Amino acid sequence: MARMRKKKNLIPRTEACADRFFEVPQENKGRWREACGMPSDCPLYVEIGCGKGMFSENMARNNPDVCYVAIEREPSCCLLAMERAKKAGLTNLFFIRGDATLMLDFFGPSEVDRIFINFCDPWTRQNKPKRRLTYRGFLDMYRQVMKVGGQIHFKTDNDPLFDFSLEEFAAAGWETSCVTRDLHHSEWDKENIRTEFETKYAEQGIPIKRTVAKMLEKKEGSDI
Numbered sequence: 001m002a003r004m005r006k007k008k009n010l011i012p013r014t015e016a017c018a019d020r021f022f023e024v025p026q027e028n029k030g031r032w033r034e035a036c037g038m039p040s041d042c043p044l045y046v047e048i049g050c051g052k053g054m055f056s057e058n059m060a061r062n063n064p065d066v067c068y069v070a071i072e073r074e075p076s077c078c079l080l081a082m083e084r085a086k087k088a089g090l091t092n093l094f095f096i097r098g099d100a101t102l103m104l105d106f107f108g109p110s111e112v113d114r115i116f117i118n119f120c121d122p123w124t125r126q127n128k129p130k131r132r133l134t135y136r137g138f139l140d141m142y143r144q145v146m147k148v149g150g151q152i153h154f155k156t157d158n159d160p161l162f163d164f165s166l167e168e169f170a171a172a173g174w175e176t177s178c179v180t181r182d183l184h185h186s187e188w189d190k191e192n193i194r195t196e197f198e199t200k201y202a203e204q205g206i207p208i209k210r211t212v213a214k215m216l217e218k219k220e221g222s223d224i
């Protein structure tokens, strides 16, 4: 994927979004709802790699009682996503400008109810399966921050990545459901919120693959 050019005035524009951005997200570990001014019993949903934030914005608007935290490691993308959320006046969408590999530093044990992974890098050409966000090492990390019964909602355009992910979910003991290789022509399309990349792929006629993986149990010693 081509890297986005650094945005002009990145620092002042980021500062202007200070009400939804945490410079040191580690400080919110275990207390995201409180830090975001949301009720202590509300669901906490996390999107990994939110890009320019179209999906997060629409999800947050449609579900005002859910606390959303979107993680994006590219500063310019993260800025656009934050500005989008600010413009929309959303008070339940917050951002981490950082790398999801640091999830264990960002979130406490069982803090997260749901994770969205949309159109992540397949790493198929470079043949680096361990870097895929659905690799079992990542799944074990998500398991630590998620509640039992929590879900990962996963979408991709990429068939090999989808096959790989279904295998990884099964191998790591996650229960998959709502499996489709053509989401936009499935029974689930009416409730589907499209992402930027999804819109682009749909225009090219590429079918979207999607599954929901449920975490059935904590592993021994995984809830630190």
Ligand SMILES: C[S@@+](CC[C@H](N)C(=O)[O-])C[C@H]1O[C@@H](n2cnc3c(N)ncnc32)[C@H](O)[C@@H]1O
Residues within 6 Å of the ligand: 001, 048, 049, 050, 051, 052, 071, 072, 073, 074, 077, 098, 099, 100, 101, 118, 119, 120, 121, 195, 196, 197, 198
């Ligand atoms: C292909 S884009 C998809 C963007 C968006 N989810 C969509 O569907 O339109 C993948 C995004 O994930 C981000 N990303 C990839 N790996 C990440 C990681 N480990 N932590 C945070 N962001 C990541 C990239 O910077 C990029 O913006």
